[in-house]
Amino acid sequence: MLGLGADRLRADMNRLLALLFHQGVLDEQFLQLQQLQDESSPNFVSEVVNIYFHESEKLLRNLRGLLMEKEFADYKKMGIHLNQFMGSSSSIGAKRVRNVCVAFRAASEQTNRAGCLRALELLEHEYCYLKNKLHELFQIEQQRALAAGVRYPMQN
Amino acid sequence: MAALQRVAQSSVSTAGSSYAASGKAVLGSSAAVGNFLGGEKVVSDQFPVGLKVLVVDDDTTCLRIVEQMLRRCLYHVTTCSQATVALKLLREKKGGFDVVLSDVHMPDMDGYKLLELVGLEMDLPVIMMSADGRTRAVMRGIKHGACDYLIKPIREEELKNIWQHVVRKKWNENRDFEHSGSMEDNDRPKRVNEDTEYASSVNEETEGLKGQKKRSNYKEEDDGELENDDPSTSKKPRVVWSVELHQQFVSAVNQLGLDKAVPKRILELMNVPGLTRENVASHLQKFRLYLKRLSGGVPQQQSGISGTFCGSVESNVKLGSRGRFDIQALAASGQIPPQTLAALHAELLGRPAGNLVPAMDQPALLHASLQGPKRLPVEHCLTFGQPLVKGQSNIYKQFPQSIFSVEDVSSRYGAWTTNSLGTVGPSNNVGGASNPNSNLLMDILQQQRQQQQKQPPLQQQSVLPEPSRSINVQPSCLVVPSQSSASFQAGSPASVNQNSSFNRNSVIDYSILSPQSNNSALNVGHISNGDAKTSGVVCGYSAPGSSSTLSSCSLNADNSTGLQNSAATFVGDARQLPGIGPNIVDIQGSYSAKSGEILDQGPLKNLGFVGKGTFIPSRFAVDEYESPMSNLNPGKVHSESNGNLVKQEPSMDFGDNAKLGTPVFRQFPSNDLMSVFTK
Numbered sequence: 001m002l003g004l005g006a007d008r009l010r011a012d013m014n015r016l017l018a019l020l021f022h023q024g025v026l027d028e029q030f031l032q033l034q035q036l037q038d039e040s041s042p043n044f045v046s047e048v049v050n051i052y053f054h055e056s057e058k059l060l061r062n063l064r065g066l067l068m069e070k071e072f073a074d075y076k077k078m079g080i081h082l083n084q085f086m087g088s089s090s091s092i093g094a095k096r097v098r099n100v101c102v103a104f105r106a107a108s109e110q111t112n113r114a115g116c117l118r119a120l121e122l123l124e125h126e127y128c129y130l131k132n133k134l135h136e137l138f139q140i141e142q143q144r145a146l147a148a149g150v151r152y153p154m155q156n
Numbered sequence: 157m158a159a160l161q162r163v164a165q166s167s168v169s170t171a172g173s174s175y176a177a178s179g180k181a182v183l184g185s186s187a188a189v190g191n192f193l194g195g196e197k198v199v200s201d202q203f204p205v206g207l208k209v210l211v212v213d214d215d216t217t218c219l220r221i222v223e224q225m226l227r228r229c230l231y232h233v234t235t236c237s238q239a240t241v242a243l244k245l246l247r248e249k250k251g252g253f254d255v256v257l258s259d260v261h262m263p264d265m266d267g268y269k270l271l272e273l274v275g276l277e278m279d280l281p282v283i284m285m286s287a288d289g290r291t292r293a294v295m296r297g298i299k300h301g302a303c304d305y306l307i308k309p310i311r312e313e314e315l316k317n318i319w320q321h322v323v324r325k326k327w328n329e330n331r332d333f334e335h336s337g338s339m340e341d342n343d344r345p346k347r348v349n350e351d352t353e354y355a356s357s358v359n360e361e362t363e364g365l366k367g368q369k370k371r372s373n374y375k376e377e378d379d380g381e382l383e384n385d386d387p388s389t390s391k392k393p394r395v396v397w398s399v400e401l402h403q404q405f406v407s408a409v410n411q412l413g414l415d416k417a418v419p420k421r422i423l424e425l426m427n428v429p430g431l432t433r434e435n436v437a438s439h440l441q442k443f444r445l446y447l448k449r450l451s452g453g454v455p456q457q458q459s460g461i462s463g464t465f466c467g468s469v470e471s472n473v474k475l476g477s478r479g480r481f482d483i484q485a486l487a488a489s490g491q492i493p494p495q496t497l498a499a500l501h502a503e504l505l506g507r508p509a510g511n512l513v514p515a516m517d518q519p520a521l522l523h524a525s526l527q528g529p530k531r532l533p534v535e536h537c538l539t540f541g542q543p544l545v546k547g548q549s550n551i552y553k554q555f556p557q558s559i560f561s562v563e564d565v566s567s568r569y570g571a572w573t574t575n576s577l578g579t580v581g582p583s584n585n586v587g588g589a590s591n592p593n594s595n596l597l598m599d600i601l602q603q604q605r606q607q608q609q610k611q612p613p614l615q616q617q618s619v620l621p622e623p624s625r626s627i628n629v630q631p632s633c634l635v636v637p638s639q640s641s642a643s644f645q646a647g648s649p650a651s652v653n654q655n656s657s658f659n660r661n662s663v664i665d666y667s668i669l670s671p672q673s674n675n676s677a678l679n680v681g682h683i684s685n686g687d688a689k690t691s692g693v694v695c696g697y698s699a700p701g702s703s704s705t706l707s708s709c710s711l712n713a714d715n716s717t718g719l720q721n722s723a724a725t726f727v728g729d730a731r732q733l734p735g736i737g738p739n740i741v742d743i744q745g746s747y748s749a750k751s752g753e754i755l756d757q758g759p760l761k762n763l764g765f766v767g768k769g770t771f772i773p774s775r776f777a778v779d780e781y782e783s784p785m786s787n788l789n790p791g792k793v794h795s796e797s798n799g800n801l802v803k804q805e806p807s808m809d810f811g812d813n814a815k816l817g818t819p820v821f822r823q824f825p826s827n828d829l830m831s832v833f834t835k
Contacts, residue, residue, distance in 0.1 A: 029309045029311075032309075032311065032312065033221065036221070036224045036225060036228060036312070038228075040227070041224060044224060047220070048217060048220050048221055048224075051216050051217045051220055052217040055215065055216060055217055080261045083260075083261050083286065083287050083288050084214070084215050084261060084287070086287035086288075086308070087215055087218055087259075087285075087286065087287035087308040087309075088215050088217035088218055090287055090308050090309040091215075091217055091218045091221050091308055091309045091310065092217060092221070093309070098287075
């Protein structure tokens, strides 16, 4: 009984993951992340992703703040933020967020304010999408873990 | 007598203990790596397991992921989200880490800065990480000395492999240390660049335009980076710290006090247009690190660079300007085989005249003290040479001169010192090798030596000049790199002061050096009153008895009496040296029974180290031993002179800053000689 539920949930998860991969939201780095989860750190993926959300929101706030400066936007600082954002996004496999960051950085290096603003909008959008989808994923996984009576077994 | 001996013993033991302590420190820093690399026992089945990795990244997401990946590799991971904290950790736990993984962009400290500091202070392999994989960024990391540059996202496979950098680094060090000679060819291309740089600074006046052009190119290339002490990473000095500039810097630091010297104040005091606070700050950092290194005993490896500096350009110049005469004289005397002579000439002639000129005629660069000594050394040589070898006195004179010129040149290269900071280690050999010119000279000398050895031994006396030189060099360490220790000492009081600050460090250096030396017994002593010559005499005498032991004695000003025992001629020299308190003279060992005497005397006078640093020139002594009785009259002299040249250059660097530094360098060159000879 329980096992059936777990199987169904697992199928849901896989479907969702496949969708995210298909959309280019995630890449194989996310699978690496999942493989890093083991007995010693059973919640590794969600732990890291939560750190990522936390950091990213800070970065997004900072970026918006920098771009909203009336007189002069500190593009150098923006570049540093974007670099970090790129680093963390690529590390968890958030491919689309990362790609937007690249575009954003290019715009900021050209001190293209309009381009930066557009990129920021896009970035926020991509980020929200990613966050929602990952939350969904984690919820399914949690249910599955409950259903299986096991906490966070290896997905594969 | 017995009492004296006891005292002597005690002094020796103290010296020994201090060395031991420093030696321990050195070992400690490399112990971790040694665990993996050391001997057969080291390489266990699970080798990379337990590799101690420090990860620094302000991005906690990456930090967490990398940490987990490293855990999976069974590495021992320490994470840190702030560069300053990481630096503190690294400083507190020397030897606590094998490799450092660092992000490039961090708010509190640029990753490059951290990289530099780590490279300078602990010489650990540093791997940079960044999402920015553009060539420019990667190039910058490599120029700063990163041994690898990982582009985020970082994959587990990449991290699995990072142990290779630990091994490679260690391995390279060992190789440098062991096969100094064989490395020449490999290192040459790299060095050439450096040499050109140096040359530009040297010839500033004559070839001002060229040199400046070169330098400005370098500036553009790497904005604001420090030079790396590690020879394996090719970094270029951004600001050329000429001798003058460095002197200004040192005097500013002295004025402020080392502890209170901050870049801003130094900059104000120096009042040099075009110099930025950053330049001063980085130089100050290197300066401090250098001092620290001297005192802390760093395992070398980087010395190679310093050697190169001294290297080719200057030594050749010297020879060219004054050396020809000498060479010919030698040839005439039949001591130099025709081939070598031809080779030497080719070397000399190949050099642009411009180089020669600056070396000779730029007094401004030299310290005031140096200027005086220039002439003096010749005199010294004369005194030594004449009594010993009557016929060849001319030769001796010439050599000393050439040596001097070399020193002068080196003095001008204040900038080099920065590079050489790292280079306390054994790698000197490599450095020497890298300089093509110097190598040639060395080879020639070696050949000469060998030939001479074959010939019936001329006299023990021939040996004497060598020791004296070595001694001279050592005194130079005090203040002036020049060989004529006495004159120098007298001439440069200011330098003495500077030395005082350095002195503590110097002791450590010796200890470091001593392990390197091959001699069975190395006693390193410091002479507060530089009677380098006297000590040299002692060596010469003892040499005939050649035993493997090298004893360096530390002599106080009082030592003169001890010296008298050794040789009357030398005593005279000792007198020449006005008792300058701070001057330190190193005495290389005496080998035979005589050596025993020497030791006793030395220790008696000096209890422990006088406080001023000195180095241990033992290498020279070793060389002499190798060809123990054989007379290397001219040959030996040459070899020594070469060694001096090499040493001098480094000394110059230090001379400005720290006198202590010179000794170390000298030792290395001597090693080079040694290796050649042994072969």
